[in-house]
Amino acid sequence: MIRMVAKTLKYFALTLSLLIISTLGSNSQILQEEQYLEGYWKFSIGDDEQWKQPDFDDSQWSSIRVPASWESQGYNDYNGYAWYRKTIRLDIIPKHDLVLRIGSIDDIDEVYINGRFVGNSGKMPPNTKTAYSEERFYTIPSSYWQKGANVIAIRVYDYYDQGGIIRGPVTLNTNVAEQLVSLNLAGSWKFAIHNQHNAEKANYDDSDWSDIQVPGFWESAGWPGYDGIAWYRKSFKLPAHLANEELILLLGRIDDEDKTWLNGTRIGGVSPGSLRSSLARGLFGSYQSHTTLRAYEIPQSIINTVGDNTIAIRVVDTGIDGGIYDGPIGIMTRQQFDTFKKMVRKEPDWIDTFWEWLNN
Structure with missing residues (x-):
């Protein structure tokens, strides 16, 4: 009986400790902001693999504020797939990797730079797993960038509540630690x-x-x-x-x-x-x-x-x-x-x- 109580107490303590560790763990990414990405992005509901490609014409897409839920911007009660796209210009190709930081996305996302997969958070259907509470840090190799126009494309799936890139910061950064x-x-x-x-x-x-x-x-x-x-x-x-x-x-x-x-x-x-x-x-x-x-x-x-x-x-x-x-x-x-x-x-x-x- 005593051993059973002890195991139960350890179970609850483990749950609490995981929450504590997630907030107090050391941070290996010392970020220096290079480009501020908040503002208006191109946006479309639906899902098409071609939408990640840099040469896709998104001129007919709507514009939407980032960060803010899509439900607060006219897409009431919409749950499902949607894509965000933003074109940025680089005068020179960076010699080091950059880090894309996004505060929160509801619920699941995949990120592409110039059509190349960078990373994802959560799991897309059919084995859906939300990652809405996780801050995103995506490392982008220097080889993914090109001089001039570069396209960031983010595929999002929302299955409940707000939907979209809901919290900032949304920035492109240098990881100073990597420079050491x-x-x-x-x-x-x-x-x-x-x-x-x-x-x-x-x-x-x-x-x-x-x-x-x-x-x-x-x-x-x-x-x-x-x-x-x-x-x-x-x-x-x-x-x-x-x-x-x-x-x-x-x-x-x-x-x-x-x-x-x-x-x-x-x-x-x-x-x-x-x-x-x-x-x-x-x-x-x-x-x-x-x-x-x-x-x-x-x-x-x-x-x-x-x-x-x-x-x-x-x-x-x-x-x-x-x-x-x-x-x-x-x-x-x-x-x-x-x-x-x-x-x-x-x-x-x-x-x-x-x-x-x-x-x-």
Whole structure:
């Protein structure tokens, strides 16, 4: 009876802690606004795949204020699909990734830049899942932009209440934290679901694995509904100017758990289980699984300063979304890392202690 009461209390405490962590977790995105996107956008109800294309003629579409619900702007009681489009001009192509920030969309969205998929929140029908309460941060690779006109297209599905891009800010930003990375490792990685024997080895053959964009949830990259084990691998050459530096590998946030190897040697990981090695911790020594920032020291004895280096990451997702979903992703020097730590907010120690209690 006592054990049953204790488990019940832990259940309610876990629910409360998830709410607390969602508001107090550290923020890895230090955003500097580059372009203000609030105002009037082109808008149409309905759904057509061609509406994401940059050469689509939207001149006959209505104009609608962003942010504000479409129901408050003449589309009373409309539930279903609708599209937003906005054309912006860039005098030069950015040399770094940009972040599209949107306060809230009711209920579900997919974002495209010049016809190329960027990301999504929630799940479209038939397996509908709302994301109306989530703030959106979409990382847009510099390769997606072009000099001159660029089209942002957002597909929205609303199944209840207001509908649309309902809250700001709506801005295009530079992630200042990304500028501290000496070697940017975001982009295409090798990926495979299920356990892969010996995948942590440096000489493992991953040529038949799929390609996946990092950061990003694997659900939005073609593995919807998958929960369990998956592997990521990426090879890189170390720039000569970093050969004698003390280096830190940044892997952003991972949903949920990870074990990370470099050239076959375990260098870090985050796991909320009761059995942990000294490697099982993230930035600030946190064990909070999907909310903590991964930051792992790279021993100089294992780094290859001439040939290829290989990162292998075993990820375990226990439910809902999964994968390496938030940056920065790359290698920093110790000096850059110390600056980065000052920019992000430290997670309170008592939350980590509370989380350990919940998982034991």
